[in-house]
Amino acid sequence: MNSILLKIKEWSNYKHLPLVIIFVTAVIMFFLLIGNVKENKYDITEFQLSPETIRAVKTMEDPVKTEEEREKAALEVLPKFEFQEETADNQAAIIRSIFDSVMEIKKQNIPVDDVNGAKNQLDKLKKELDKIAENANYVQLSDDALSILLNQAQTTLKQSSETLVTYVKDSLNQPIRMENIPDEKREIEDRVKQTFKFPKEYMDVLITIARFSIVETEIENKEQTKLRIEQAKASVEPTRILQGQILVQKGEIIDREVYRQLKLLGMVTSKSSFKPLVGVGLFVLLTMWVLYVQTTNGKARTVENTKSLLVIAFTLFISVLMMKVLQYIAYNFDVVIAFIFPTAIASMLVYLLVNERMAFITTIIISAYAGFIFQEGYTNVFQMEITLYILFGGIAGIIALEKTQHNSQILRSSLIVSSMNIVFILFYLLMTKTTYGVSDLLFYFGAAVLSGVLSGALTIGILPFFESVFGILSTMKLIELSNPNHPLLKKILTETPGTYHHSVMVANLAETACEAIGANGLLARVSCYYHDIGKTKRPGFFIENQLNGYNPHDNLPPEASRDIISAHATDGANILRKHKMPKEIVDVAEQHHGTSLLKFFYHKAKEQNEKVREEDFRYDGPKPQSKEAAIISVADSVEAAVRSMKEPNAEKIQALVKSIIKDKLQDGQFDECDLSLREIKIMEESFCTTLNGIFHSRIEYPK
8 A cells, every 4th residue: 555655656746647637537437427328228129028127227208108198188178168148139030030021021912813923922032031141040941931931821920930039049048069959959849849730831831940040059169179178288297207117027028019118218229329428528528627727737737736636536436436326226216316415525525635616616517427417318418406406515515614623513514514405405395396295305304414414424534534545634634733632742842842832933923924925824833833843852952942051052063063953854854754744744844944054053163163164054955845834934033033032122023034034035945935025025024013913012010
């Protein structure tokens, strides 16, 4: 394991390593995702025995079954009928018009003794009735029937007209549909026969007029009926073939219906489409491009960037793997099992191990992957509710961690995530049209809570693994190392109390300055606690630990003093490495003096020997490699110098700080870190402000 870690550390400096990481991650993601578009294919035909139990590979609408259900619903729709109140009056008016025309012709006293006279009378009546036929649905009577009417007395015609009008109106004032007309005609015929005792020829004419007057009074409103049918069809839920649904059991005959469903799902063709695979590839490349651009830049690819990329890549892998497990078992449940997924695990891990910005980006990518993995149906690209669920849960996790300082607070943060999940689940349940039972509601709200709790619990469990494998110094780890009960801090406090106090003062200075320029203030503070741990090897040789004014350097040659003093940086780094402390803290212990000159011992040696070289009295280095190390180096010198100053005031402190910074700048101690002149100025102002607060003038109390 150690050899693997060493190789990883060696490769971390390789400039193309981020591209290698992105490529490997892209390949893994591609093969994890293609299962969501790559469908099972069967080389089968109709009416053969199924070689295995075949399940639907996806949820998909069955258009044939859906159309059958809609047609069935349409057939059950009752037509919309409307009662025509004016029909009775219209038909009554036609009957009156017939008899009135007959009686009007008879009043004209046209001679009917000969054939011509009767014919003239009949022709006039036919002309009158033709006028009626132009505007109404006239009953066509034969010439014989008209002649019979003309031969009746006026009183008979009047009586017949009134009676028929009454009977027809009585019938037509009731709803009559087309299928009921024969019954109504028979009924009115019976009434006419029971009422009149006229000769058979005249009775037949009256019955004919009565029967033809019966028409439908309830007319179908075809537009309304059509609208009802359309509404009934629209109300039918699409029939779906559900993912995981058994289409045919092993050994059963594949009938036409099963074969049709298999073809619909695209499971019986031997030809594979490359379009889905290309789509997945483009999707993965898009997400990987975002990660690469955000974690690296064209000018520098640092070890930190590579570590960040590795953390995000492993986080993606773990998250997608959990999604695949949930997706694999999802078809066994009637509820959306994906809501159990810990929504904030990725955002919490990346936030704690990398930074807030990358946590947001990773959350977006994870939610997109989730929407893709949990999608259902051939036409859907993303399961949008799952995408939004993980997106909002992840953002809630980032916000909840902003002020977190202990591992225990991660679990409290997970309750905030659970609250966000519950709100989203409530939105989801209200927006869906499905009716949910009590057990379903309990599952969904329980899943929301469990998702948040799992996010915190898994983050706490996985965090040490990431810190150990990738050598990442997280905020949680720094806070843990700042605990005064840490064995090394106890060692400094008990063996070198003066150094401990000096380290705390330097930590205050360095943290404030780092935060002022945007560097890692917490890293600077914790590094300061340990930066002088090398002094525990020979505590009495450092002035802050000397008692009773005795200084052993007074009795030592300057070369020996030089070796003792300069060794504390190397000794401290070795002690920290031995205790497996983070590399960033080890680097500060080794670099906080850089290659600066031990001026006191150099000048003391020069007094004894003019040929002494300045290079021989410098620290071994290296020079500060980071902003934090450079600031700590200045804070270390400033704190010691101001502490030894008599009656410090603002002017003296400012002059001293400027002098120390100028000396280090001219000595090239900042040459190997990316500290700008503007940041150096801000650092100087921060030191002065902090030191003025510490060494302010006090009131002299009377004795």
